[in-house]
Amino acid sequence: MCVLAMCSAVWAEDKNQTEPQKEKPDYRSVIVDAWLVRVDADALAKSGVKPLSEKDKENVSVMNLMWCLSEPNCGEVVTSARTMGNTRAEIENNFQQDIYLKESTETALADGRTAKGRTSTSYNLKVDFKTYSQVLENKQVGISWSFFSRFICDKLRSKLPPDTGNISYENHWGIMPTGKSVIVGQSQIGTDMFFLVMKAEIVE
Numbered sequence: 076m077c078v079l080a081m082c083s084a085v086w087a088e089d090k091n092q093t094e095p096q097k098e099k100p101d102y103r104s105v106i107v108d109a110w111l112v113r114v115d116a117d118a119l120a121k122s123g124v125k126p127l128s129e130k131d132k133e134n135v136s137v138m139n140l141m142w143c144l145s146e147p148n149c150g151e152v153v154t155s156a157r158t159m160g161n162t163r164a165e166i167e168n169n170f171q172q173d174i175y176l177k178e179s180t181e182t183a184l185a186d187g188r189t190a191k192g193r194t195s196t197s198y199n200l201k202v203d204f205k206t207y208s209q210v211l212e213n214k215q216v217g218i219s220w221s222f223f224s225r226f227i228c229d230k231l232r233s234k235l236p237p238d239t240g241n242i243s244y245e246n247h248w249g250i251m252p253t254g255k256s257v258i259v260g261q262s263q264i265g266t267d268m269f270f271l272v273m274k275a276e277i278v279e
Contacts, residue, residue, distance in 0.1 A: 101162050104278040105208040105216055109271060111153045111224050111242065112140050116266040118149035137256045140270055153269070154224045156204035159278075168204040173197050174227075178235045198239065201225040208275065214253050216275040221245035222260070228267070240264075244271050251275045 122142040125133040143150035158166035175195045182190045203223040211217050222245065228238040244260035251257060253275055260271035 101210065103162050103210050104159055105162055105206075105210065105218075106157065106159045106276040106278060107166075107206045107208060107216075107218065107220070108155070108157050108274045108276075109204055109220075109222055110155045110273075111202075111222070111226075112144070112150060112270045112272055113153050114140060114143040114150035114268050114270070115148075116263065116268050118143045118146060119268060135258060135261070135270070137258060137272060140258075140272065153226050154200075154202040156202050156222070158204060158206045160206075160208075162208060162210045165205065165207045167206075168202075170202050172200045174200060176235055176237065196236065198227065198237065199225065200227065210277055211250065214277060216251050216253055216277065217248065218251055218275060219246065219248050220273070222271055242269055253277050 119135065119139060122139045123133060124135050124139050128134055140150065144152070156168045156170070158168050160166040175197050177193050177195050180192045180194055182192070184190055201224065203221070205221045207219040209217045221243075223241070223243045225239065225241050228240050242262060246259065249259075251273065256272050256274040258270050259273050260269075262269045
């Protein structure tokens with residue numbers, strides 16, 4: 076009987092080792108926020124940033140962007156988007172907006188008089204944000220993402236037709252800390268500097 080008991084115990088142990096362990100379902104979700112921020116290059120320099128600097132404190136940080144956003148006419152959030160979904164899920168956020176800008180017109184008539192009128196022209200603005208995220212160890216988030224935005228450059232919309240711009244960033248895989256805003260993309264044309272800021276949060 077002792078031999079049978081020992082054999083049964085060994086057989087049960089071998090069975091436990093050979094049977095694949097079932098992976099527990101992960102019900103956690105990930106929230107990812109993205110902000111496209113435009114700042115003035117001169118204002119950014121006043122905040123302490125120096126181009127091509129080898130000193131970390133003189134490179135662009137989120138705090139520098141916040142400083143520019145707090146100053147009048149020095150910065151603005153152009154577009155923003157958020158995704159939320161289960162870990163290891165692909166989420167997509169699409170938004171389009173047609174705006175109509177009116178322009179005054181004058182037409183000279185044959186009798187010398189001038190006919191005044193107004194015309195409206197539509198402009199399509201758009202933001203596309205796609206994410207695929209996975210919760211990693213130490214509460215880090217592995218994430219693939221793409222961001223596209225079409226916007227009007229003149230925030231006062233005083234120029235007709237207005238200057239428009241497109242911007243696109245993407246990353247096929249990266250690791251982000253949770254609860255911390257980080258700069259993941261940067262572009263510059265003239266004195267306009269664009270930064271894509273992202274933040275990931277884990278929802279237990």
